Amino acid sequence: MAQLNILVVDDAAFIRDLVKKAVRDTYPAAGIHEAIDGRKAIGIMNGANINLVLCDWEMPEVSGIEVLQWMRADERYKNVPFMMITSRGERDHVIKAVQAGVSEYIGKPFTRDNFVAKLSKLVFKHHNIRPGGAKSQASTNDSASLLTGGSAPVTKPAADLGGASVLMGGAAAAPAAQEAPAKPAVKARGVASVRFGSGGQAKLVIKDINLQELIGVFRRDGSLPALLEPAVLDIVDQESGDVARINGYVRMMQAQEPHPSAETIQMIIRYVDDDEEKLATLSRFIARVR
Numbered sequence: 001m002a003q004l005n006i007l008v009v010d011d012a013a014f015i016r017d018l019v020k021k022a023v024r025d026t027y028p029a030a031g032i033h034e035a036i037d038g039r040k041a042i043g044i045m046n047g048a049n050i051n052l053v054l055c056d057w058e059m060p061e062v063s064g065i066e067v068l069q070w071m072r073a074d075e076r077y078k079n080v081p082f083m084m085i086t087s088r089g090e091r092d093h094v095i096k097a098v099q100a101g102v103s104e105y106i107g108k109p110f111t112r113d114n115f116v117a118k119l120s121k122l123v124f125k126h127h128n129i130r131p132g133g134a135k136s137q138a139s140t141n142d143s144a145s146l147l148t149g150g151s152a153p154v155t156k157p158a159a160d161l162g163g164a165s166v167l168m169g170g171a172a173a174a175p176a177a178q179e180a181p182a183k184p185a186v187k188a189r190g191v192a193s194v195r196f197g198s199g200g201q202a203k204l205v206i207k208d209i210n211l212q213e214l215i216g217v218f219r220r221d222g223s224l225p226a227l228l229e230p231a232v233l234d235i236v237d238q239e240s241g242d243v244a245r246i247n248g249y250v251r252m253m254q255a256q257e258p259h260p261s262a263e264t265i266q267m268i269i270r271y272v273d274d275d276e277e278k279l280a281t282l283s284r285f286i287a288r289v290r
Contacts, residue, residue, distance in 0.1 A: 004127060005031040005048060009041040009055040009067065010085065012247060014272035015108075018230075019054055019085070019115075026116055026131045027123070038062025042070055045077060051127060054119075057086035057093070058245075060276055065100055072101040081126045083118065087232045087245050108247055109197035109230035189289040190235075192216060194269065196250070197230040198223075204267065209235075209286055211279060213248075213270045217256065220263045225250050231269055237285045244281040247273045 006023055010016045016034050023032055033048060035041035039062045041055065053071070057064035064084055071077035081103040086093070088107075097105055104122050106115060120131050189206040192214060196202075200223065204216030214233060225231070233246040251270040255262035273279070 003029065003031050004052070004123070004129060005033065005050050006052045006054065007033045007035065007041060007044060007050045009035045009038065009053065009059070009064065011036050011056065011059045011274050012272045013274075014249070015056070015085075015247065022112055022115055023054070023119070026119060027129070028132070038064060038067040041067050045071070050077070051080065052123065053080065053082045054085060055082065057084055057088055057097075058275060058278070065097065068097070068100045068102060081122050083122060087247055109195060109232050111197050111199075190238075190285070192236075193234040194218075195232045195234075196225040198225055200225060204233075204269075206289070207266070209289070211271075211282065211286070213251065213268055215266065215268050217264055217266045220265050224253065224265065227251075227253065233269055233271075235282060235285055237281065237288065239288065240284065242281045242284070244278050244285060246271050246278060246282065 004027060006027070008016050008019050008023065010019065013036075016036075020032050020034065023030060033044050033050065035044055037059045038055075041053070042062065044050065045053075053067070055064040055067055064086065068082050068084070071080060071082060078101075082101070083104040083106065084097050084102050085106055086108060094105055103126070104118050106118055116131070123129050189209060192204045192206055194202050194204055194216075202218040202221070204214070204218050206214060206216045208215040214235075227250055229250045231248050231250055233244075233248060235244040235246065236242070237244075246269075248269045248271040250267060252268040254266045256264035256266055
């Protein structure tokens, strides 16, 4: 059987590394290629036989949707499975991806188990390979309906060490030392919406913000996200209406009341995006509120 070659495309190195780890854990014998943008992804596909593409949507120069359109117009890649990985989960974006020929679509942030389930179904449907690399004799009918959320092949879940499940890495080891958080501002500087990989969400009152991270507080409602858990921030510039949709992770949490049932939590979200357009929107917001 020919080697399964998988291409991972994302301009954020943090996301690429986590996706590659999940792929490597699920398909140890697969060849893994990576690209930091769509232009480099097309260059790799012109020089190698790629069997599956896992690609971000929003990237500089050539976007994920442009890579998908190029593939569907090229005889070599018109039937190669393509998973769109993006923080843009709006209905019109999903429809646009489906019309362009996407095979699977997953929104950021997401859990490792969710990603692996979708990846496993996609690989089984198109290449008849189970996690671990074994060729299966089973019918591919049970992996249909990828875009409508059919049941996934059973995979062994990552160990749960206090809920510290990271985007692609299963249980996360605690950092050796906590960095001291930036000194919070005295007054609020706005509000940001945040979605966590575990499915929760919150409204953060921004206490301080820069081009590396955001410090905010929120009212606890149910379970808390885990340290290092992936998150997507929506930061809206109220003057221009522009939205900086930033991918990041939970770097620190601290209760604001001195008891275990504290309701007010301070959180630091560290960004992992390198997209120039997002950072430009973020810079304008910072200049206005600081």
